[in-house]
Amino acid sequence: xxxxxxxxxxxxxxxxxxxxxxxxxxxxxxxxxxxxxxxxxxxxxxxxxxxxxxxxxxxxxxxxxxxxxxxxxxxxxxxxxxxxxxxxxxxxxxxxxxxxxxxxxxxxxxxxxxxxxxxxxxxxxxxxxxxxxxxxxxxxxxxxxxxxxxxxxxxxxxxxxxxxxxxxxxxxxxxxxx
Amino acid sequence: xxxxxxxxxxxxxxxxxxxxxxxxxxxxxxxxxxxxxxxxxxxxxxxxxxxxxxxxxxxxxxxxxxxxxxxxxxxxxxxxxxxxxxxxxxxxxxxxxxxxxxxxxxxxxxxxxxxxxxxxxxxxxxxxxxxxxxxxxxxxxxxxxxxxxxxxxxxxxxxxxxxxxxxxxxxxx
Numbered sequence: 001x002x003x004x005x006x007x008x009x010x011x012x013x014x015x016x017x018x019x020x021x022x023x024x025x026x027x028x029x030x031x032x033x034x035x036x037x038x039x040x041x042x043x044x045x046x047x048x049x050x051x052x053x054x055x056x057x058x059x060x061x062x063x064x065x066x067x068x069x070x071x072x073x074x075x076x077x078x079x080x081x082x083x084x085x086x087x088x089x090x091x092x093x094x095x096x097x098x099x100x101x102x103x104x105x106x107x108x109x110x111x112x113x114x115x116x117x118x119x120x121x122x123x124x125x126x127x128x129x130x131x132x133x134x135x136x137x138x139x140x141x142x143x144x145x146x147x148x149x150x151x152x153x154x155x156x157x158x159x160x161x162x163x164x165x166x167x168x169x170x171x172x173x174x175x176x177x178x
Numbered sequence: 179x180x181x182x183x184x185x186x187x188x189x190x191x192x193x194x195x196x197x198x199x200x201x202x203x204x205x206x207x208x209x210x211x212x213x214x215x216x217x218x219x220x221x222x223x224x225x226x227x228x229x230x231x232x233x234x235x236x237x238x239x240x241x242x243x244x245x246x247x248x249x250x251x252x253x254x255x256x257x258x259x260x261x262x263x264x265x266x267x268x269x270x271x272x273x274x275x276x277x278x279x280x281x282x283x284x285x286x287x288x289x290x291x292x293x294x295x296x297x298x299x300x301x302x303x304x305x306x307x308x309x310x311x312x313x314x315x316x317x318x319x320x321x322x323x324x325x326x327x328x329x330x331x332x333x334x335x336x337x338x339x340x341x342x343x344x345x346x347x348x349x350x351x
Contacts, residue, residue, distance in 0.1 A: 039231075039326070041238040080230040119230040128255035129220060131234030133326075 036118075036140075038062055038069075041132040045069050053118075053134060055147040060120070062134075071132065075122040076153035081141035082117040084157040116141040210345035211310055213302075215252040215264035216244060221298070223274035232277075235326045236298070236317075239333035240272070247334075249341045268310060268344065270336075271301040275314060279325060293318060294325045300336055302344075311343050 036053035038045050042062060051064030060071040118134040118141040136144070149155060221228075221236045237256075244253045254261040261267060276297035295318045302311040317332025319325065 040235060078230075082231070085229040085231065117231050119234050121234065123257060126258050126260055128258035129237075130255065131238050133231050133234055133238075 034140075034144075035137065036062065037135040038064070039117075039133040039135050041130060042069050042071075043130070053136070053144060055144060055151060058151050060148065071120065071122055073148055073151045073153045075124070076120055076148060077123065077129075078119075078121040079145050079148050079153050079155045080119045080157055081145050082115075083139075083142065085117070085119075087157075114138045118144055210343060211268075212266050212346070213268040213304075213310075213344040214250065214266045214346040215254060215261065215268075216248065216250045216302075216340065216344075217254040217258065217261045217264075217267060217269045218244065218256060219269060219271050220256045221272045221274060223277075226274045226277050228274055228277055229279075231326065232296070232329060235329040236272070236296075236332060239329050240270075240336060243330075243333040243337035244270075244340060246337065247341055248337045249345065251346050266346070267305055268302045269305075270340075271303065272336075273299045273301075275299050280319070294328045295319075296328050296332060298332060298336075300339070302340070311339075313339060315339065 280294035
């Protein structure tokens with residue numbers, strides 16, 4: 001009798017602990033949503049600068065350290081995520097190299113976390129074409145892409161997808177599997 | 179007596195070698211065409227499907243390397259309206275001819291497999307549309323770095339080629 005009581009209480013304690021861990025993880029992932037690395041192309045920002053990426057008031061806003069850099073959403077001609085590239089080409093640059101001292105990178109490469117990419121093309125006031133690549137946590141590029149499109153940015157990928165959508169309703173799930 | 183003749187022979191050979199050296203070195207120097215500004219067109223990949231991040235990385239690295247070591251007074255981007263007024267402008271058209279995406283993980287683990295390579299046909303045209311220089315340039319990443327490092331390799335080679343063939347103050351050949 002005593003033993004069964006102990007087992008029940010132990011199981012309940014385990015369940016509470018699991019719930020608490022899940023909650024903490026969810027909170028952490030929602031906090032790290034807008035973290036990004038500006039890989040290349042952002043004016044005035046060094047390559048591989050770590051910061052936060054947000055879309056506010058018609059501007060793509062990248063804050064790193066005490067500095068920030070903006071790109072007008074209206075000037076963006078094309079937004080492509082890593083998943084879009086994967087659908088079009090078949091492979092993506094999903095893993096990124098991170099500085100690892102004394103050759104430990106070779107070992108760490110086996111356990112490297114996957115990243116998503118967000119690639120933009122925009123024109124400045126002189127009509128000059130610029131390209132920017134951001135690295136974001138896995139599947140973190142799509143929400144930012146949606147925000148950019150909602151605020152007036154353009155993309156070449158959406159039109160292809162929407163054109164293909166009516167043809168097959170279940171195609172999207174199949175495409176992801178491929 | 180024999181010793182003196184040998185020494186004279188050696189001296190004559192050495193003198194000949196030194197005298198012939200400037201003659202052979204002279205024609206090897208490439209004649210640089212005059213170009214004070216360059217406009218970089220977006221990389222085209224009509225035949226070969228290239229991921230968007232590679233295309234942008236190629237373009238951005240190319241612009242940056244030409245600014246750093248191309249030797250031009252101005253480097254204009256695709257569509258820049260200010261390029262119209264630039265004297266001695268050359269336009270760089272780049273078309274992807276080959277692309278093999280490797281694996282950074284395979285490179286790091288094996289060091290012999292997983293190389294990424296990209297081949298791009300570069301055409302430098304003057305404002306009349308005449309091709310001044312054209313060449314295939316290869317970008318590779320063999321051992322260390324992400325796949326996008328191949329784009330940096332390509333950009334460095336292309337900028338060096340531009341530096342070796344164009345000069346803002348040279349006279350047209």
